Amino acid sequence: MNAPAPRPLLSLDEALERLVAGASKQALTQTEQVSTFEALGRVLAEDVRSTIDVPPADNTSMDGYALRAADVPSAGAVLPVSQRIPAGVVGAPLQPGTAARIFTGAQVPAGADAVVMQEQCVTVVGGLVRVDAVPESGQWIRRRGEDIAAGATVLNRGARLNAQALGLAASVGRASLTVVRRPRVALFSTGDELAMPGDTLKPGAIYNSNRFTLRGVLQAAGCDVQDLGIVPDRLDATRAALREAALRNDLIVTSGGVSVGEEDHLRPAMLAEGRLDLWQIAMKPGKPLAFGAVRRPADAGGGEALFIGLPGNPVSSWVTCLLAVMPVLRALQGMPAAAPHAIAVRADFDWPKPDRRREFLRVRFNAEGGVELFPNQSSGVLTSAVWADGLVDNPSGQAIHRGDTVRFLSLAELTSR
Numbered sequence: 001m002n003a004p005a006p007r008p009l010l011s012l013d014e015a016l017e018r019l020v021a022g023a024s025k026q027a028l029t030q031t032e033q034v035s036t037f038e039a040l041g042r043v044l045a046e047d048v049r050s051t052i053d054v055p056p057a058d059n060t061s062m063d064g065y066a067l068r069a070a071d072v073p074s075a076g077a078v079l080p081v082s083q084r085i086p087a088g089v090v091g092a093p094l095q096p097g098t099a100a101r102i103f104t105g106a107q108v109p110a111g112a113d114a115v116v117m118q119e120q121c122v123t124v125v126g127g128l129v130r131v132d133a134v135p136e137s138g139q140w141i142r143r144r145g146e147d148i149a150a151g152a153t154v155l156n157r158g159a160r161l162n163a164q165a166l167g168l169a170a171s172v173g174r175a176s177l178t179v180v181r182r183p184r185v186a187l188f189s190t191g192d193e194l195a196m197p198g199d200t201l202k203p204g205a206i207y208n209s210n211r212f213t214l215r216g217v218l219q220a221a222g223c224d225v226q227d228l229g230i231v232p233d234r235l236d237a238t239r240a241a242l243r244e245a246a247l248r249n250d251l252i253v254t255s256g257g258v259s260v261g262e263e264d265h266l267r268p269a270m271l272a273e274g275r276l277d278l279w280q281i282a283m284k285p286g287k288p289l290a291f292g293a294v295r296r297p298a299d300a301g302g303g304e305a306l307f308i309g310l311p312g313n314p315v316s317s318w319v320t321c322l323l324a325v326m327p328v329l330r331a332l333q334g335m336p337a338a339a340p341h342a343i344a345v346r347a348d349f350d351w352p353k354p355d356r357r358r359e360f361l362r363v364r365f366n367a368e369g370g371v372e373l374f375p376n377q378s379s380g381v382l383t384s385a386v387w388a389d390g391l392v393d394n395p396s397g398q399a400i401h402r403g404d405t406v407r408f409l410s411l412a413e414l415t416s417r
């Protein structure tokens, strides 16, 4: 029997281009209006413009006295206190030659051009204040509109709403936001060796960790996950799972079974239920990756569900989910295609025997600001993923010497993009 001709490896960037192009064609068009309270992690489907200035008026950033700088030409000037202005109260215009007692966040009264902090003032009997520092005009005043001017766009369509973004939307008065509907993603694991935590481990079995890792990544990315559990290593079962998954989902993510072993049924199942490209990607971990689509019956809306088959090894499926599935989810939600930021960091380790494939090494920061390598970089060692702060993105064939500058991808960013 002739061995099949080895297929050239596809670069990760080429694979991503194809994946993102495929997903962009199926970008979700449905949007929904959600309360700003409930919008954490969602993707904006509108530009958010402010109709107001923020802050809406000049206000003080200190507890102290509002006055006219010209009324305090030298330290020790004594002024009558003409009014008291707590936050939320609008004072009367300031009488020249007087000071207003004022508290942080209160609007600065008309006529005042400076605030002197209370630590530099002494109250004097008879309703007077002695000002012990010469103020500069404008000091301790937050100007109207200095954060946001009315009419400015504060958040752009396609932005993922993190906590700060929700705060910003609230600061311009938005009680609800238009967001893209959540991507619906089906997830299943293949492998007859898999058992669920809670089951007794029979000889030959291992616990299904990918189900938890991948589900977690997808949920954290705001997906509505349909978890189809473990699918047995049989063609009919794999086909049935794909058909069910396609019914209501935009994307099907699976782990395992994408090699070309006799027990790897995803390829024939996908070819029967839709279409498939089986790729060998020049990356480590994560070489085999399958991409395709499953037909959806006309009575379920027609069209197709995208499919990404991740490798079975726990670190491989996790890394490929972060590097390849996340960009697909971004494209589906109309987010701009953007590579994760690589940060230049110092390697405090040696990597003398690099792979011919581009490698993603599990590393973490030490107290000296360099990164250290997890000693076992095997694609089955999930401990490395929990230990790590990020991945060093190492080009193919490049040895690393202690002290070299390497490209670091932070897990915090990879999991929240």
Ligand code: AMP
Pocket: 189, 190, 191, 193, 194, 206, 207, 208, 209, 210, 211, 255, 256, 257, 258, 259, 311, 312, 313, 314
């Ligand atoms: P496969 O891609 O199906 O050949 O699997 C590659 C390796 O990953 C094998 O050692 C599997 O036992 C392991 N594996 C596959 N799926 C899972 C899973 N869901 N959880 C943990 N390990 C898995």
Ligand code: MG
Pocket: 190, 191, 192, 256, 257, 263, 312
């Ligand atoms: Mg398998």
